[in-house]
Amino acid sequence: MSEQQRSAKARKYQMNKRAEQVDTTRQRIVDAAVALHGSVGPARTTIAGIAEQAQVTRLTVYRHFADEEALFSACSSHWLSQQQLPDPSAWCEHPDPLQRLHAGLTDLYRFYRDGEPMLRNIYGDWAALPEKHRTGLRERDTFFRDRLLEAFPEPGSARLRAVVAHAVSFWTWRSLCHDNVLADEDAVHAMTDLAAVTAGLRR
Known part of the structure; x- marks a missing residue:
């Protein structure tokens, strides 16, 4: 394998690793939002509370979700995916x-x-x-x-x-x-x- 191929492979690995970390962080945020919605309710769920429970910064939450509606949609979809829905x-x-x-x-x-x-x-x-x-x-x-x-x-x-x-x-x-x-x-x-x-x- 040439030096160029090894370098390209290393870059691809690093990109994949970063993508996995992004997905993991996003899921932690969603899980935190679901937990808070189920315990204290949406009205008392704050971005600060979600960030604290997910162990990330508020800025990280906003990086993944542009606004609270986007976060609520992700939270709702995740919770519903775990339920046996009416048919x-x-x-x-x-x-x-x-x-x-x-x-x-x-x-x-x-x-x-x-x-x-x-x-x-x-x-x-x-x-x-x-x-x-x-x-x-x-x-x-x-x-x-x-x-x-x-x-x-x-x-x-x-x-x-x-x-x-x-x-x-x-x-x-x-x-x-x-x-x-x-x-x-x-x-x-x-x-x-x-x-x-x-x-x-x-x-």
């Missing part, structure tokens, strides 16, 4: 409206229970979230509601839409299952029964 496509395999609603709420309430500490802080600090993420959460809940509604004979009913929107809300699950200590299955049955009565499918 609306599986709900839609049920043509019967009540079976679909039962399947969907069972899936959602399982997700809410698994992610309760983080979700409580995210929804509880709603005003502190970047607008993009508030919009995304609203759109996600609307999507869940609509996938469940579309199997009903009259999905456009305002009362039914309100009931199903209420059923898919994280706060509904938390009130029923956390505050009032219902089992998830019992909460699913309660919301399904309410929707059935509202839709005129049961008396």
Whole structure:
């Protein structure tokens, strides 16, 4: 191997090593943000706090993330990648409206229970979230509601839409299952029964 080839190989190694260090530092920052969002919530999470937990400087945090919205996006994506997310496509395999609603709420309430500490802080600090993420959460809940509604004979009913929107809300699950200590299955049955009565499918 010539001196030029050895030099080129050494430079490539150093570049790869620096890239690995950058990735490692970035991940430490994201992990720190996730930990703080899950413990104290987004409203009380500061760049200084993230830097301290990640054992980097504030300037290092800003080098990796131009603003708090970019950091929040990375934090959200990382946390979601570690969760078993709801699967609306599986709900839609049920043509019967009540079976679909039962399947969907069972899936959602399982997700809410698994992610309760983080979700409580995210929804509880709603005003502190970047607008993009508030919009995304609203759109996600609307999507869940609509996938469940579309199997009903009259999905456009305002009362039914309100009931199903209420059923898919994280706060509904938390009130029923956390505050009032219902089992998830019992909460699913309660919301399904309410929707059935509202839709005129049961008396």
